[in-house]
Amino acid sequence: MAPQIWDPYRILNITARDSNMMHCVGHVDRYDGARCRWKIPSNNFAEVCSILDKMATIPPNEVTAKTLLQLGRLSLCEDYHQYQKNRILDEWDEKVEAATKDYKRCEELKTRCNELIADKEKLLALLKEKVKQGDGEASDDSEAETYVEDVSERLGTAT
Numbered sequence: 489m490a491p492q493i494w495d496p497y498r499i500l501n502i503t504a505r506d507s508n509m510m511h512c513v514g515h516v517d518r519y520d521g522a523r524c525r526w527k528i529p530s531n532n533f534a535e536v537c538s539i540l541d542k543m544a545t546i547p548p549n550e551v552t553a554k555t556l557l558q559l560g561r562l563s564l565c566e567d568y569h570q571y572q573k574n575r576i577l578d579e580w581d582e583k584v585e586a587a588t589k590d591y592k593r594c595e596e597l598k599t600r601c602n603e604l605i606a607d608k609e610k611l612l613a614l615l616k617e618k619v620k621q622g623d624g625e626a627s628d629d630s631e632a633e634t635y636v637e638d639v640s641e642r643l644g645t646a647t
Contacts, residue, residue: 490545497540499548499587500580502563505540509533513560513576514569526565536562548587556580607639 497503503510510533512524528536539559543551559580560573614635 492544493546494544494548494587494591496543496548496551496587499583500540500559502536502540502559503533510536510563512565512569513563514565514572515575524565524569526568528563528565532562548584548591551584553577553581556584604639604642607635607642611635611639 495505497505502513509530510528512526512528514524514526515521516524536559539555539562543555556577557573560576561570564570564573564576614631
């Protein structure tokens with residue numbers, strides 16, 4: 489199975505990952521918008537879990553409207569809350585959009601960390617070379633100092 493890269497179970501709040509059943513995701517207005525207590529049929533529940541598991545392995549920005557529509561159809565009780573599908577889909581769209589922003593930010597941070605790790609390795613190599621050379625030449629010292637300043641600036645710290 490592909491690795492999980494985000495958690496649609498938690499983000500969309502359809503059902504818990506470790507649950508063995510689920511209730512309708514519709515809202516009951518006469519109970520201050522509380523969630524419906526009608527149990528979703530087990531075959532729908534299994535399909536919902538399958539969809540959520542697949543969604544967890546792709547970036548949130550790749551989740552399609554068709555997938556969310558299918559989740560909505562499966563997650564709302566047929567007797568009372570299918571009419572709330574558009575409202576639920578709007579909520580999920582907002583949540584997926586927020587998850588997409590978080591995911592992209594996380595990917596940017598991973599890239600930045602990898603760059604900083606590479607910079608650290610280069611800096612260590614320069615410093616090891618300087619130690620091997622003893623006092624070293626002025627140009628080597630200057631290169632190391634410039635590199636330390638560059639890395640410090642990227643880290644947002646002063647040298």
